[in-house]
Amino acid sequence: xxxxxxxxxxxxxxxxxxxxxxxxxxxxxxxxxxxxxxxxxxxxxxxxxxxxxxxxxxxxxxxxxxxxxxxxxxxxxxxxxxxxxxxxxxxxxxxxxxxxxxxxxxxxxxxxxxxxxxxxxxxxxxxxxxxxxxxxxxxxxxxxxxxxxxxxxxxxxxxxxxxxxxxxxxxxxxxxxxxxxxxxxxxxxxxxxxxxxxxxxxxxxxxxxxxxxxxxxxxxxxxxxxxxxxxxxxxxxxxxxxxxxxxxxxxxxxxxxxxxxxxxxxxxxxxxxxxxxxxxxxxxxxxxxxxxxxxxxxxxxxxxxxxxxxxxxxxxxxxxxxxxxxxxxxxxxxxxxxxxxxxxxxxxxxxxxxxxxxxx
Amino acid sequence: xxxxxxxxxxxxxxxxxxxxxxxxxxxxxxxxxxxxxxxxxxxxxxxxxxxxxxxxxxxxxxxxxxxxxxxxxxxxxxxxxxxxxxxxxxxxxxxxxxxxxxxxxxxxxx
Numbered sequence: 001x002x003x004x005x006x007x008x009x010x011x012x013x014x015x016x017x018x019x020x021x022x023x024x025x026x027x028x029x030x031x032x033x034x035x036x037x038x039x040x041x042x043x044x045x046x047x048x049x050x051x052x053x054x055x056x057x058x059x060x061x062x063x064x065x066x067x068x069x070x071x072x073x074x075x076x077x078x079x080x081x082x083x084x085x086x087x088x089x090x091x092x093x094x095x096x097x098x099x100x101x102x103x104x105x106x107x108x109x110x111x112x113x114x115x116x117x118x119x120x121x122x123x124x125x126x127x128x129x130x131x132x133x134x135x136x137x138x139x140x141x142x143x144x145x146x147x148x149x150x151x152x153x154x155x156x157x158x159x160x161x162x163x164x165x166x167x168x169x170x171x172x173x174x175x176x177x178x179x180x181x182x183x184x185x186x187x188x189x190x191x192x193x194x195x196x197x198x199x200x201x202x203x204x205x206x207x208x209x210x211x212x213x214x215x216x217x218x219x220x221x222x223x224x225x226x227x228x229x230x231x232x233x234x235x236x237x238x239x240x241x242x243x244x245x246x247x248x249x250x251x252x253x254x255x256x257x258x259x260x261x262x263x264x265x266x267x268x269x270x271x272x273x274x275x276x277x278x279x280x281x282x283x284x285x286x287x288x289x290x291x292x293x294x295x296x297x298x299x300x301x302x303x304x305x306x307x308x309x310x311x312x313x314x315x316x317x318x319x320x321x322x323x324x325x326x327x328x329x330x331x332x333x334x335x336x337x338x339x340x341x342x343x344x345x346x347x348x349x350x351x352x353x354x355x356x357x358x359x360x
Numbered sequence: 361x362x363x364x365x366x367x368x369x370x371x372x373x374x375x376x377x378x379x380x381x382x383x384x385x386x387x388x389x390x391x392x393x394x395x396x397x398x399x400x401x402x403x404x405x406x407x408x409x410x411x412x413x414x415x416x417x418x419x420x421x422x423x424x425x426x427x428x429x430x431x432x433x434x435x436x437x438x439x440x441x442x443x444x445x446x447x448x449x450x451x452x453x454x455x456x457x458x459x460x461x462x463x464x465x466x467x468x469x470x
Contacts, residue, residue: 210434229411
């Protein structure tokens, strides 16, 4: 018996509006389609009426989880057009916040994944541990999201010695907690039964469909903007890019678990070796010459690109933001095929989707 | 250090460049589009070549060939997005409904 099962756009189990249609035969999904745009805010258009400082505030509101990544990437585009050289200390502070953001974003996703597979005690434990990262971010910036740590020409706020000590203490605590969580993820039978060989995306499909970030790395593609095209002093730090070849939901979990450790390594190096000097260039309102640039940043979900065109005026002539979920979402129907309806929620969630970013 | 290189091409070169890039194993980072000050459509095909973005820009086309047969959905989705947002059509692009904008929105008025 064939059925078409609509999920969303407004559905109790969805945090954000997305519409998926599952074409099923019995319990098995034969094909699927996804639709967006239920929360499209036209941020790219609004950016054309904002100056370069106002746009930092605007693009920070694209996403509530990786909010630091947007002004970071936007600022890189402006600075490249304007030929600005950012002070080393400012670059390191940007990296510290970006990696702290990756930590809490991955833990948020681990929690949601556990909740979906019905492992609620683990979900609560992970989100409890995540609070350690949120507390540090709040202490550095004053906010749990929208940290406003970026300005054109560097970082807006400094990280003093006291905060450095607190970050290092937090990383030490987190490292112990993470080892326990890692063991559970790698050895628990319930997690393995729900995720092994579920929602498989082959390397060929991932390459063909243009998957990015941890989603692509779980399918055997070695891609990471931090290594391919280093920026903001990422080449100063020693870290590995975990790549797995299974391409199933478990591989996506494990890639993120391993990536979490690498992020802790980066934060530790950046905090310990934080250079002395200015944190920014002291630019109040940048004069951006005629030009264009595409800046890229490896956000927790993959590659984010900002294409900025300046006509030499006070506002952005065109700002085009393309987010990792826009690149990863086309893979969803291919992963769903042949799986059961009960696994569809987990498979969609396994790309760590952010529809708020996609409906920018 | 990230780099950016722009080349202006005409619409007959789009498919050849995409095929060559695909053959070399280059990733299509994104297709961007906008309307310039003269009111002409500008579509920029951006590929990753090591640490550089190579952008191939087509100015003034209203009907462009699709590269979705080369880069599959990685190209089809941005092409669908720009069909909805600016007055440009991609020849050969298979479309099933709107991706972002409501179905009731008029063509090319996004």
